[in-house]
Amino acid sequence: MREETTGRLSLIMLSHGLVHVFLISLAAVLPLIRLEFRLSYTQIGIFTFVLSIITAAASIPMGFISDRVNKLKLISSMFFLMAILTSFLVVVRNLALVLLLFGFLWLCLSAFHPTAQAYLSSHYPGRRGQIFGLYEVGASSGMIMAPVIAAWLASIWGWKSVYGIYALPAIFVALGIYKIAGEETFSRQNKELRLRTEFLRGLKRILTHRRLKFIYMAHGLYAIIFATAALYLPIFMVDVHGFSVAQAAYMLTFFLLGGALGRILGGKSSDRWARNRVMGLSFLLLVPFLIMLSLATGGVILIFLSFAAGLTSHMILPVVTAFIGDNAQGEMGLTYGMQSLVGFGFGAISRLIAGVLADLWGIAIIFWMLAGISLLGVVCSFFLLEKNG
Template identity: 25%
Template sequence: MKRVPMLSAGHAAVDFYQGAVPALVPFLVAGRGYGYVAVSGIVLAATLLSSIVQPLFGVLTDRWRMPWLIPLSMVVAGAGVAFGGVTDSYALTWLAVALSGLGVAAYHPEAARLARIASAGSHVRMSWFSLGGTLGFATAPVLVTPLLAWWGLGASPFLAVPAVLGAAVTLPAILATAGGERAATAAGPASGRDDWPSFVRLTLVIVFRSVVYVGLSAFVALYMGGGAAGAVALFVLFAGGAVGTVLGGRLAARWGRTRTMRLAYALSIPAVAGVALAPGPVALVFIAASSLALYAPFSLHVTLGQDLLPSRVGTAGGVTLGLAVSAGGLAGPLVGAVAEATTLRTALACLIVFPVLAWLLARTLKEPALT
């Protein structure tokens, strides 16, 4: 049984809803007349609530094994988006989208814990699990936009289909992995001492990385001129992220996680600088390089965090997959404010400082000595 590919498919299904909520925004504006503040509140309901609650679910999964939470959370995430598109009440729409974010938050800590078990310590396999989430998020606008453009918001219930399919595909892998975990637990508990200082530094690395990537994803299309050129830039950014996720796992298998992280963040510094400074279409090369470098350590963050907190792998997964990643996104409005006060090129140039900070902090991290 290919448990990791099955879990990766489930990861794609649940992260589809993180990308689906922003894709709903233009249709809520056109169909219901919501203003920018109103739709910003809806997006915030999904992203901020998910990032805050996710570590709490991590704490719960550290105390109690809850594999059943994975398919349930996927269905909840899908149901929230499906209902949010058909209700006419802003309050109900907000609550439905918040419910979807709650489902996404509930999924990640427990799923990351089981993926760690299923991958049996392989960085390559864990990178495939992470790749599922990247692809799910990136493909959401491709599926949501044509569906709602053709049928309108009334077709939103069809958006629950990926959640149901994902839960069905993932269920056999969950049962098999949870069964193997019970046998391993009976043989003896996980050993090792939690290294909180290193985990805090790793969390800051992820936040700095998130600031850069969210800033690029939010403004690179406009920077390249919008329209077809902007769409190409976003495709390059997302495609580079998918390739970088798998590449990072393979490099870590050969060189180790911390060495791969340091190399990736060192390379991201000139890559991000090139995005802001290179002329015209040449910037696409640096967009691709930035995405590769920023996503190469993505799955390594999760496994390293779990190894730094061996007695709290759920908490580690909740922070590295949720809170730290979303916290970086809070800097997005600041990047926009700099762009309005100066130029978009200047705002993107300001992002260069964050991969420098990530690289400096990554240099202080060492592979945990597991016993």
């Protein structure tokens, strides 16, 4: 049984990593897409914003669906559809079709997070923090590998080959997850209710739950910090410190490596101590690292600060995800769908706002903004007083 559980968790971690390989690889191939179709920076910004909004908006219905079907089979079907869509990307030449395929691909990706999180939260209720820490390590691994893999493949066969080749691991993961899916039973409060009524009632329970509202707020603040830092940290290193593009990418890698360790530490710590304390301490420790990043000089110091900022910021995510499972009101998939909506939505909007602030007052202002956001996270944690069982 232990080996079966380990194998199941490992496969879900692998699939989470692959999801983020799909997501992060877009950043690596965007310069090539821009050149091929002669897109402006504004058009690129709108394109990526729309993709984030698609994922955010679809997360709620995807989470609702996952409560009513076999969760692992839904994830398996998602990967099969992704393999089909990425295969078409290899042959299309029209910009409209490329954008449409990416839109459908991001729509498929929206199914993963609420479904996988609901599955893990239901199957490992006593170790949510630790399990979600490991689950997030899969994401960090995918984020770290994606730029390198995508750049290497694109340099040999062109950017379209990147997602075309990704179809192969997507098929393997789909088959592996389908094999372990088994059967699930579904509990509904009233089978006579129409889906629309069930959806609205579930949504109302979530939105009126005091603690969940503060947990979602904390997740939104984390999403602002991560999405903005991951996007602008390399640009900051190039524009302010004169790094090459490759050196700036390495600095982002140190940020993500710190994040991988932080996700493990945050998850395990939140199972041992009150989750709100771990969350509040992580937000608080992050503040000086963000401020020092805007002021420091010297490669070694910047490496340390990037790693430390990644570690402390990423400690928050598994805590939030476990916290949501602790407080879910029956509709586990829908509850995690709301988390994805908040995360992708806040992340998308924050990138736009940060860009405007950087144009007005310089790119270093972004780190001061994020430090302020982190302080709000400390305040938010005080509204989540909890003692773990």
